[in-house]
Amino acid sequence: MKLTIFNGSPRGEDSNSTILIEQFLTGYNRINSDNVSINYISKSKLEKERKEIFRNADIILIFFPLYTDCMPGIVKNFFEDIFELKINKSKKIGFIVQSGFPESIHSTFVERYLNKFTQRLKCEYLGTVIKGGVEGIKIMPPVMTKKLFSRFQDLGEYFAKNESFSPEIKKKLLKPYKMNFGRKIMFFIFSKTGMANFYWNSNLKKNNAFAKRFNKPFVE
Numbered sequence: 001m002k003l004t005i006f007n008g009s010p011r012g013e014d015s016n017s018t019i020l021i022e023q024f025l026t027g028y029n030r031i032n033s034d035n036v037s038i039n040y041i042s043k044s045k046l047e048k049e050r051k052e053i054f055r056n057a058d059i060i061l062i063f064f065p066l067y068t069d070c071m072p073g074i075v076k077n078f079f080e081d082i083f084e085l086k087i088n089k090s091k092k093i094g095f096i097v098q099s100g101f102p103e104s105i106h107s108t109f110v111e112r113y114l115n116k117f118t119q120r121l122k123c124e125y126l127g128t129v130i131k132g133g134v135e136g137i138k139i140m141p142p143v144m145t146k147k148l149f150s151r152f153q154d155l156g157e158y159f160a161k162n163e164s165f166s167p168e169i170k171k172k173l174l175k176p177y178k179m180n181f182g183r184k185i186m187f188f189i190f191s192k193t194g195m196a197n198f199y200w201n202s203n204l205k206k207n208n209a210f211a212k213r214f215n216k217p218f219v220e
């Protein structure tokens with residue numbers, strides 16, 4: 001069966017999701033050389049076309065970044081669109097959620113939603129692969145991304161052979177699940193010295209938004 005991929009990053013082609021898809025496909029293509037259709041949810045002009053691609057696909061993987069502990073708005077929109085399609089042909093759907101924070105626990109809540117959503121679509125849920133600590137992979141030297149990329153390649157290879165995610169690789173990618181004691185101490189020291197907010201504050205200042213950092217625009 002033909003694989004169809006949706007990339008849910010608002011950054012589109014220039015995203016970490018793209019890099020992970022490329023790595024996944026490097027492994028996938030070791031086994032299966034069929035063309036894989038890659039679709040960017042960020043391309044709003046292709047909304048109708050995207051729905052049809054979804055309707056006709058058999059095996060679907062949706063990659064997206066975690067945004068405020070959930071999914072980017074464009075991904076939620078896409079989910080609402082495909083729910084309205086009232087699909088009558090069963091499909092296999094899997095998800096890859098990647099985030100900035102290193103601990104994968106952050107993405108486990110949206111994972112529950114994805115499972116339920118796939119059941120409501122009356123499709124087969126292939127599971128959700130979660131990977132934290134992905135921000136910055138674009139600028140990291142190869143030595144720092146080697147393990148991550150090789151795991152995504154193996155994930156792709158296994159998927160091409162079995163049409164499912166390798167439970168073993170999934171488990172490895174899930175680490176670290178929570179912050180360990182050493183990291184908690186380090187973070188405590190950083191927050192006391194103001195270093196934890198240094199990067200974010202400098203960005204706020206660069207964008208003339210520092211004074212507005214505690215604003216609550218949606219609170220009456």
Ligand SMILES: Cc1cc2nc3c(=O)[nH]c(=O)nc-3n(C[C@H](O)[C@H](O)[C@H](O)COP(=O)(O)O)c2cc1C
Binds near residue numbers: 135
């Ligand atoms: C608006 C916004 C919200 C985000 N929210 C979270 C979050 O709640 N938790 C987290 O771990 N990372 C969060 N991130 C970081 C992204 O998940 C991370 O940078 C990801 O690798 C981006 O992938 P992409 O380049 O494919 O879009 C957020 C990033 C943005 C821009």
